[in-house]
Amino acid sequence: MESLFSDQDFLDKNSGNNFADIILPVPIPRMFTYKIPKNLQPLIQIGLRVIVQFGRKKVLTGIIGKVHNKPPQAYEAKPILDILDDQPSVNPLQIRFWFWMAEYYFCHIGEVMFAAIPSGLRLSSESKIQANPNFDVESSKYPLDVREEKILEALEKKEELSYEDCEQILGIKTIHPILKSLVAKEAILIFERVQEKYSPKVETRIRLTAQILTTKGALEAIFETVQGKPKQESILLKFLRDVPVFNKPHLNEKGVEKSTLLEDGDSPSSLNTLIKNGVFESFKHVVNRIEEEAAEREASVLSSTQQAAFDEIKSHFETKQSVLLHGVTGSGKTEIYIKLIQEVLESGSQVLMLLPEIALTTQIVGRLKQVFGSQMGVYHSKYSDNERVEVWNGVISGRFPFVVGVRSSIFLPFDSLGLVIVDEEHEPSYKQFDPAPRFHARDSAIMLAYFHQAKTLLGSATPSFESYYNANQGKYGYVELNHRFGDATLPEYHLSNISADRKKNLLKLDSTRLLREKIQHALENQQQVIIFQNRRGYSPYVQCEDCGWTGQCVQCDVSLTYHQFAEELRCHYCGYKEKIPPSCPACGSTQLSTQG
Known part of the structure; x- marks a missing residue:
């Protein structure tokens, strides 16, 4: 797809310009033009956060995406109210990446911005009320009731009140009709108190x-x-x-x-x-909310097999942007990652490493922390809003030249990426289904690296079809690690014939005799047992006992899986979901039962 924007659109050209195109977190497919007040013109830069009025009452945080001298033809430009930053929170490369994502994933630039910016960097606004200085009770032609008088009495003692204050004063929860009446009688003024969510510790x-x-x-x-x-x-x-x-x-x-x-x-x-x-x-x-941690160990010396794979990756990087590292479980891919990261950091560039889920990969994060210490930041949803802002600012300041994170980490303000690593690149959790942008972090990371002229390493023991195909077609470099590191051995496995045990009447609780014997042996040796079941959700489908109706996906024509915790039916192909109906949509019966 041909881009709607050229590289020149993202250059920081602010001298003598009177208008700025602002990216706002709204689902509308364009930027909005605002007038730059003369006192702010020397300060304006692409990527700065600004406060603007949107519509009649809303006040929003926006990002300056472009500066120019062309007034809008369809409306009169409103002025930028204020600038929130001394230095840009977003750089031109990020904005370019946002526009690519909006075009590629068929969403709006405002939706990408909303997903990209940590909530701590967005403004919060709260409606406040204050007494109208021009209102006089005695000369007013509109009488006040008892509750309205209480609000005005409270405003004599306190300059402004929140909606919550008014609810507490009157002891009620439906305050809006009373405030609406006071506004109509011109007794009070309602305004928005705007403040930043992030506050330093x-x-x-x-x-x-x-x-x-x-x-x-x-x-x-x-x-x-x-x-x-x-x-x-x-x-x-x-x-x-x-x-x-x-x-x-x-x-x-x-x-x-x-x-x-x-x-x-x-x-x-x-x-x-x-x-x-x-x-x-x-x-x-x-x-700092994020504690400094010193590096505790040097990187391990690579084995001959790992060193050969490392050299092959470096060789591929000379001619290709992306390389697929296909290494069996336990082959030591992490140590290869570490050596590559060290080389890139020593060259003065930044590194991003994506993991499918931080909670499931604490071991690798711990190993990386031991080597890289305070150079490494971790970015994921388990952090508080303020902690995520500090990682964001740490990337800008250079405190964190290396970041490990989940899919949202691709939005961090890198300005000199040298390497992007996507570990377990086959994982479906790299896909975001809702809300927009509905993106794949692996594919987006490859494009992010392209914008930075950086390299991408995809690692997996079971590569996705897409990556394996691209490697076979010569689009990606391809490196194999077929042997486990050191003395590690593959786990022993046994195939158990369920049909044979069923015929011999040896099947109990859907388990074979061999499985029961192995479980018993492990328990007798004080060992633990994990049983994996190849089913997601509480039940494969819900069925009406009277007419046989089952929930079907409106897009994929497959049965919807019942998830008991959320009380909903989900499609595991496209992500569609709906609440479980109280009665059968086909016959009205309430006799719905879970099956399977």
Whole structure:
């Protein structure tokens, strides 16, 4: 598909431009043109977050996608209200990637933006009410009822109220009709209070004042002052124990956390007295929510087989953008990944490694952390909104040149990707079904690498048909690892004939005699047993006992699987789902039963 946008559209050309096209998180297939106020023109850059009015009442966070001098023909451009960033939160390469995704997956650019930006970087707005200064109760031709008077009385004591405040004042949950009436009587004004969701984590720290630190003999004099005041003396001694300013005065700048000085039950009032007397000063310090971890080990030395595979991958990268690494389970693909990552990081480029599901791959994340330590960030939905924003900002600042994450990690603000690794590339969890964009993270990662002129390594013990086909056609490089690393051996397996056991009447609880014997043997040896069942959901289908109706997918014409936890029927081919009906859609009977 030919792109609607050229590379020139994403160049940061902001000097002397009066209009900006803003990407907004709405399902409409275009950007929206806004006027750049003169005071903001020197600050405007592509990728900055801005606040704009959308429609009559909505206030949204948008991303500057383009700057120009062409006023819109169909409407009068509204002004940009404010800029949220000092530096762009999104870079031009990301925006280009967003537009590709919108075109390729048939969705809107606003939907891609909504999926890409962490919710902590989007604005939250809350409706607030305040008294209309031009309203006079006595001269108003509209009488107020008792509840309306209570709201106005509350506004005399407090400048503004939220909807929740009003509900608590009146003790009711349906506040909208009352506020609507007050607006009609011109007694109140309703407005949107806009604020950022993300807030940095700060802690209060304590340090000596500059006067005490630099004045000769001042600290000794303080000790004389606090003699006979054991609580103040205890706090002072504790500070000097943690911050040895006599030998290392530069440590005073960072100080010590306030809670540390008070953790042994020392009095906050004693600390406040020392602050009031000019001994200490308190200050706010921004701290990282994501803890720093030092690297604990060097990368392992590759075996001869692994080294040969590594060299073959490097050779393919000289002529091809993507390589498929087909390695059996336990062949040591992770160690090859590590060596490739090290080389790319040493060259000054960034690395993205995709995993199908962080919760199921904690072992590999732990191994990578041991080697890369604080260079490595982890990005997934289990993190809080604020933690995800800190990883996002860490990629921009260079704190995390290497990120491991799930499919949403492809949206991170990389500006110099050198390598993208997609581990277990065959996994279906790389596909997003709902909401839009309905994308495949593996395919999107290959395109992301293309935009960065980076390389892509796809790893799997059971490659997908698409990747295997592309490798056979010569589109991808292909490298095999057929042997397990070290002394690892493949698990022993046995085939059990269910039909034969059924004929001999040896089948019990749908299990063969061989299976029962193996389970019993494992339990007797204090070992664990896992039984895998090749079925998803609680029941393969739901059927009406009266007429035989079964739920069918409206798109695939296959039976819908019943999932008990969500009380819904799902199609495992296309992702369609619907709530289980209370009665049979065909005959109206309530006799619905799960089958299989």
